[in-house]
Amino acid sequence: MSFPAGWYDDPQDPTQQRYWDGGFWTDYRRPREGPPPYQGQFGQPASGEETGQQGFGPGLGQPGMGRQGYGPQGHAQQGFGYGPRVPSTPDGQELAGWWKRVAARIIDSIIVFVISLPFTGYFYYRYIQAINDSDLFATPAAGTTPTFELPVEIYQWVIPASILGLLVELAYSYFFLTRTGATPGKKALGLSVRLRAVPGPPPGMTVLKRWASTSVFGFICGCLSLVDVLFPLWDDKKQALHDKIADTNVVVGPQQRR
Structure with missing residues (x-):
């Protein structure tokens, strides 16, 4: 399953977001904004029934499509940091003020x-x-x-x-x-x-x-x-x-x- 390009939670650092170009993780990161990922009981990632998705999304139990770590996390599409919040290049690097x-x-x-x-x-x-x-x-x-x-x-x-x-x-x-x-x-x-x-x-x-x-x-x-x-x-x-x-x-x- 392929996820659209955008900012998602970094699978290697939960305090940051990382830009997914639609096929691979890029090296562009930024501080995470918004609430942390929804956690199920006992601190485990929510299942498909709790998030409204079918099973675990990439980064929540299944290896993603990226070269490094997991793919974009499924919950990011529910509104937690999905899509660029600041003007950026097509691959996600922030534009200068x-x-x-x-x-x-x-x-x-x-x-x-x-x-x-x-x-x-x-x-x-x-x-x-x-x-x-x-x-x-x-x-x-x-x-x-x-x-x-x-x-x-x-x-x-x-x-x-x-x-x-x-x-x-x-x-x-x-x-x-x-x-x-x-x-x-x-x-x-x-x-x-x-x-x-x-x-x-x-x-x-x-x-x-x-x-x-x-x-x-x-x-x-x-x-x-x-x-x-x-x-x-x-x-x-x-x-x-x-x-x-x-x-x-x-x-x-x-x-x-x-």
Whole structure:
């Protein structure tokens, strides 16, 4: 007998639940919620007459179909922890909350900025110097309208600095995500990136899609970049726009190497 995928009581630890993918136990676990399994007389598992099922369900006396231990327990289908209670990937890994995602992104942005300074520092210095040498902050003469146009020469410094910063960000993301699925910022908050349908660190092409989409959003319009950041707040799969493009999810917990 096959049981549908979902969260069931862990046969190896009654204080936890474990995700059953429909054929095998996965390695995803979470603390158990709800009352403990119904026990019959003398502390023995309830029989089929007491639970309304025919005989003992898998995990209540008969070996299940999983590779490890028993299959899902029959009583789990009676409402005790059946089905995911939190947003998760198809195989049951919990999706990351929005605030943690934003905090991890801020941490990574600070790290990338510091790492990129040896490459971008000169350009930023010349950019600031050009701003100071311009009349941007000068007091306008009486009877004239103040203008806030940036001097053209400023762009010859800010554009190279931005491009170099993006390339450093690409190298940073590619190095960490393809190896462990988590940048230092995400590791600090217990998060990682994976393909939505496949666990493990994302492949290189997926990392490139995530980086390219976020970079394009930022160059096209700041508002579009803001929408990208806010999108997980209302998306049922908790994906940002760049996650949609790359088919990824930010999840709670680490990724095991394939």
